[in-house]
Amino acid sequence: MNATKMFFEAHKVDLFRSNKLIFENLNLKIHDNESIAILGPNGSGKTTLIKTINREIYPATKEGSYLKIYGKRTWNVWQLRSMIGIVSDDLILSYNQDVIGVEVVLSGYHASIGVHGQIQRRxxxxxxxxxxxxxxxxxISSLENQPLKKLSMGQKKRCLLARALVHNPKIILLDEPTTGLDLSSTYKYMDILADLKKDGHNIILITHNIHEINNVIERVIMLKKGKIVADGKKDEMLTEKNLTNVFDVDVGLKKINENLLPYKKTTRQ
Ligand SMILES: Nc1ncnc2c1ncn2[C@@H]1O[C@H](COP(=O)(O)OP(=O)(O)OP(=O)(O)O)[C@@H](O)[C@H]1O
Ligand SMILES: [Mg+2]
Structure with missing residues (x-):
């Protein structure tokens, strides 16, 4: 018996951003018990995919194509977002910088970007x-009353992670959560993700850092120019061949203490 649910299902989906076709005929299925890393060069469509899952971007209407989330084609976005947690730089930028730490976290209950008037009373x-x-x-208790404008990037990202967790969502979407974090904060972040996984959350992680794709992740999807060029079990996907193909550079991989580290194989003459 299969108790897992289909979380996301795209069938022949076209996705546009400002009239530019980013994905054509996208086919993708994600179950709600999978933790996934999405890899790919800048501009390959990773953020577009996350925004599609979060219903910030809608697919083009096309005969024979559909996009379902938990089996449904239409959703009240607020209801959907209450089931998902999201961390992204876009989200940080959309906040008024006078909002204080605890308000950022509380805004997660309503998938809003602040807690004003009515929301605060509720x-x-x-x-x-x-x-x-x-x-x-x-x-980050010390940040409760600090306005965003006084926080470092890493502190803001932790506030956003707390926001993404406050309503206990099953699925957490993370768009480059460790970019801009120092090494110690990056490792702490990775430990937090491992704890989340243990607590039954599933993670969809966009990252450029291959060493961050650790035990938390089971599946890797690689994107290149709006196409899925590799998709499958992490260990089978994270190969020199696949990375060389997706990033168009001769990538070698070294394993150190279970961490995979990429390096450039050929040196310039
Ligand atoms: N607001 C926008 N309007 C028009 N085109 C956009 C917009 N945002 C992104 N794009 C285009 O969509 C494509 C995919 O962008 P996307 O942000 O999904 O890439 P990405 O894989 O997340 O890249 P990165 O690693 O740089 O974050 C790119 O070609 C980009 O130019
Ligand atoms: Mg992106």
Whole structure:
């Protein structure tokens, strides 16, 4: 018996951004028990894919094509986003920089980008307690009353991660969560992801850092110019051949303590 649910299903889907066709005939299935890393060069369509899952981008209407999330073609986006947590630089940038840390976290309950008036009044004490508890877990209690404009990139990203977790979503979408983080914060972030996985969350991670694709991830999808060029089990996908193909550079891989590290094979004369 298969108890897992189909989370995302795209069938022959075309995706445009400002009249530019980014994906043509995209076919992709994601189950809600899978943790996935998405790899690919700049501009290959990774963020577009995440925004499609989060219903920020809609597919073009086309005969015979469909996009379903949890089996449904149409969704109330707010209801959908309450089932998903998202961390991305776009989201950080969309906040008013005077919003304080705890408000960023609380905004996760309503998938909003702040907690104003009506929303603030609707928040229950236990929701506020939960937000503070998560901030403590992520070591950012000291940021509760700090406005975003006074936070470093890593601190902002942790606030966003807390926001993504506060409503306990099954699926967490992470678009380059460690870009701009120092080494220690990166490792802490990776430990947090491992704990999330243990707690039953599933992660869809976009990253340019191959060493971050660790035990948390089971499946790797590689994109190139709006096409899926590799998709399958992590160990079978993360090969020198696939990486060389997707990034158009002669990539070698070294394994050190279970971490895969890429290097450039050929040196310039
Ligand atoms: N707002 C936009 N309007 C028009 N085209 C866009 C927009 N955002 C992205 N694109 C185009 O869509 C394509 C895919 O972009 P996307 O942001 O999905 O790439 P990505 O794989 O996330 O890249 P990166 O690694 O640089 O974040 C690119 O060709 C890009 O130029
Ligand atoms: Mg991107």
């Amino acid at each position: 928040l229950k004490t236990d929701q506020i307690d939960k937000a503070k508890e998560i901030m403590q877990k992520l070591d």
